[in-house]
Amino acid sequence: MAPETNTATDTMTNDPILKVEHLSMRFGGLMAINDLSFEAQRGEITALIGPNGAGKTTVFNCVTGFYKPTMGMISMRQASGKTFLLERMPDFEITRDAKVARTFQNIRLFTGLTVLENLLVAQHNTLMKASGYTILGLLGLPAYKNASAASIELAKHWLEKAHLIERADDPAGDLPYGAQRRLEIARAMCTGPEFLCLDEPAAGLNPRESLALNELLTGIRRDTGTSILLIEHDMSVVMEISDHVVVLEYGQKISDGTPDHVKNDPKVIAAYLGVEDEEVEEVIEEIEEIEEGGKH
Amino acid sequence: MEYFIQQLVNGLTLGSIYGLIAIGYTMVYGIIGMINFAHGDIFMLGGFAALIIFLVITSIFVGLPVVILLLIMMAAAMLTAALWNWTIEKVAYRPLRGSFRLAPLITAIGMSITLSNFIQVTQGPRNKPIPPLVSSVYNVFGISIALKQIIIVLLTVILLTVFWYIVNKTSLGRAQRATEQDRKMAALLGIDVDRTISITFIMGAGLAAVAGTMYLMYYGVAVFSDGFIPGVKAFTAAVLGGIGSLPGAVIGGLLIGLIESLWSAYFTIDYKDVATFSILAIVLIFKPSGILGRPEVEKV
Numbered sequence: 001m002a003p004e005t006n007t008a009t010d011t012m013t014n015d016p017i018l019k020v021e022h023l024s025m026r027f028g029g030l031m032a033i034n035d036l037s038f039e040a041q042r043g044e045i046t047a048l049i050g051p052n053g054a055g056k057t058t059v060f061n062c063v064t065g066f067y068k069p070t071m072g073m074i075s076m077r078q079a080s081g082k083t084f085l086l087e088r089m090p091d092f093e094i095t096r097d098a099k100v101a102r103t104f105q106n107i108r109l110f111t112g113l114t115v116l117e118n119l120l121v122a123q124h125n126t127l128m129k130a131s132g133y134t135i136l137g138l139l140g141l142p143a144y145k146n147a148s149a150a151s152i153e154l155a156k157h158w159l160e161k162a163h164l165i166e167r168a169d170d171p172a173g174d175l176p177y178g179a180q181r182r183l184e185i186a187r188a189m190c191t192g193p194e195f196l197c198l199d200e201p202a203a204g205l206n207p208r209e210s211l212a213l214n215e216l217l218t219g220i221r222r223d224t225g226t227s228i229l230l231i232e233h234d235m236s237v238v239m240e241i242s243d244h245v246v247v248l249e250y251g252q253k254i255s256d257g258t259p260d261h262v263k264n265d266p267k268v269i270a271a272y273l274g275v276e277d278e279e280v281e282e283v284i285e286e287i288e289e290i291e292e293g294g295k296h
Numbered sequence: 297m298e299y300f301i302q303q304l305v306n307g308l309t310l311g312s313i314y315g316l317i318a319i320g321y322t323m324v325y326g327i328i329g330m331i332n333f334a335h336g337d338i339f340m341l342g343g344f345a346a347l348i349i350f351l352v353i354t355s356i357f358v359g360l361p362v363v364i365l366l367l368i369m370m371a372a373a374m375l376t377a378a379l380w381n382w383t384i385e386k387v388a389y390r391p392l393r394g395s396f397r398l399a400p401l402i403t404a405i406g407m408s409i410t411l412s413n414f415i416q417v418t419q420g421p422r423n424k425p426i427p428p429l430v431s432s433v434y435n436v437f438g439i440s441i442a443l444k445q446i447i448i449v450l451l452t453v454i455l456l457t458v459f460w461y462i463v464n465k466t467s468l469g470r471a472q473r474a475t476e477q478d479r480k481m482a483a484l485l486g487i488d489v490d491r492t493i494s495i496t497f498i499m500g501a502g503l504a505a506v507a508g509t510m511y512l513m514y515y516g517v518a519v520f521s522d523g524f525i526p527g528v529k530a531f532t533a534a535v536l537g538g539i540g541s542l543p544g545a546v547i548g549g550l551l552i553g554l555i556e557s558l559w560s561a562y563f564t565i566d567y568k569d570v571a572t573f574s575i576l577a578i579v580l581i582f583k584p585s586g587i588l589g590r591p592e593v594e595k596v
Contacts, residue, residue, distance in 0.1 A: 092484070
């Protein structure tokens with residue numbers, strides 16, 4: 001799937017759905033993100049990786065309106081050409097109007113609601129409009145009945161994709177862990193997003209659940225064309241499904257390109273092996289020597 | 297025996313009114329976890345709105361059918377109370393959301409005092425009587441049941457059903473329950489949380505206004521201090537029934553109404569409030585989450 005080149009940008013069709021430019025986020029004295037710029041291409045899976053504390057989740061929180069960035073611009077361009085400046089919008093409008101959805105590192109389902117209800121909550125805005133803000137819905141108007149049936153159809157579609165259809169009427173809190181992860185993604189998809197942000201979807205999954213997740217994600221990209229931004233520590237997931245990888249360390253971008261490019265980037269290797277700053281140069285030289293040696 | 301059943305009927309009526317007010321407490325508590333102490337005064341204010349519109353309408357249109365008159369009174373009361381409760385939420389509670397837990401509670405007490413004083417100043421401190429609106433009484437096996445009692449109980453049943461349906465079956469209700477569980481996540485799914493909370497306040501106020509109108513019709517008087525005791529009783533009813541549960545609120549209201557009227561019938565009337573609150577204390581010792589409340593089990 002991934003193009004076999006070392007440089008990333010030249011092979012991509014340049015149609016970014018999300019553009020992050022000069023993003024900085026400061027918490028008191030801590031610069032969590034420092035002048036970060038990257039792009040996520042439409043229809044691709046972009047992975048955001050980096051050691052713990054690199055600022056990956058902070059980027060997500062800025063994109064989805066949890067935090068207001070200290071500086072910088074985050075623009076999202078829909079397929080229709082409409083552009084939204086996400087850093088200026090309140091959180092619910094980012095989902096409702098800009099069509100960005102997200103999941104969290106820790107599962108945040110509505111555990112007291114049933115599985116199906118979790119998916120219907122995500123379609124609240126459509127249903128509210130169709131039901132004339134509940135008033136017409138109470139009178140049982142056909143327009144509302146149709147919208148209601150359509151919303152259940154959509155929910156069923158995603159339940160099937162996530163292999164959860166038999167558990168539709170169980171409380172969401174009763175599902176096993178891996179199923180809850182898939183339900184979260186299904187719920188995010190029910191908001192009808194063009195851009196989906198997933199924060200460590202594979203965390204805590206066993207290999208089989210991890211495989212089911214890969215399948216769900218590639219299925220989403222293939223069938224709906226939804227662009228995905230992914231934070232992940234599980235390299236088997238990252239290398240397997242992503243088209244483009246952005247590596248962060250200490251709030252700065254250290255590498256950006258295809259999975260193969262990033263895998264061989266000495267800076268990335270240094271960051272992951274935890275080498276001291278002064279030694280980075282040495283590591284780079286060593287790697288270069290090895291590469292030179294290989295060529296001769 | 298007849299005397300006992302008569303007291304049951306009276307208690308049921310009173311309890312229905314408490315139940316209607318209690319639904320407002322329970323819904324607001326459910327969605328933002330605060331007790332809106334001004335809710336009792338919203339009920340009183342609804343009664344006054346009904347009273348004023350009654351005086352206006354009866355002086356313009358003489359001989360209007362009572363049903364239409366009552367409907368107009370209720371509509372006016374609901375509109376006024378909803379507007380007030382919406383405003384109170386917007387100016388007094390919303391800015392304090394996310395503040396420490398006691399802040400909205402103190403503000404709510406402040407709003408309660410403000411409202412009752414506002415009515416005292418603008419409407420005067422004396423009892424305001426109205427002529428009886430519905431006066432027919434039926435005699436069933438020696439028990440007298442007034443038509444107004446039937447209206448109150450029926451209205452409570454209908455409104456509870458409608459509100460239960462809204463909360464459990466409609467998209468608005470799902471949004472309310474989602475907001476209740478995880479406000480941030482609800483917002484991330486595109487739900488306008490502020491608006492959902494406002495609607496909850498409006499719904500609660502609407503019910504309180506209906507209760508206010510019924511109270512006015514039942515007792516024939518309105519006074520500015522009416523918000524306090526029925527308000528506290530309704531709050532007790534919400535806690536007794538399990539705060540957060542709609543049917544619980546009405547069951548709690550009925551229980552309190554029954555306890556009150558039976559106690560007054562067989563023991564001394566001066567101690568009826570003592571009896572009510574003692575029973576609340578006893579129930580809470582053995583069932584801290586109330587009758588229909590779900591106990592909070594923390595998974596570790």
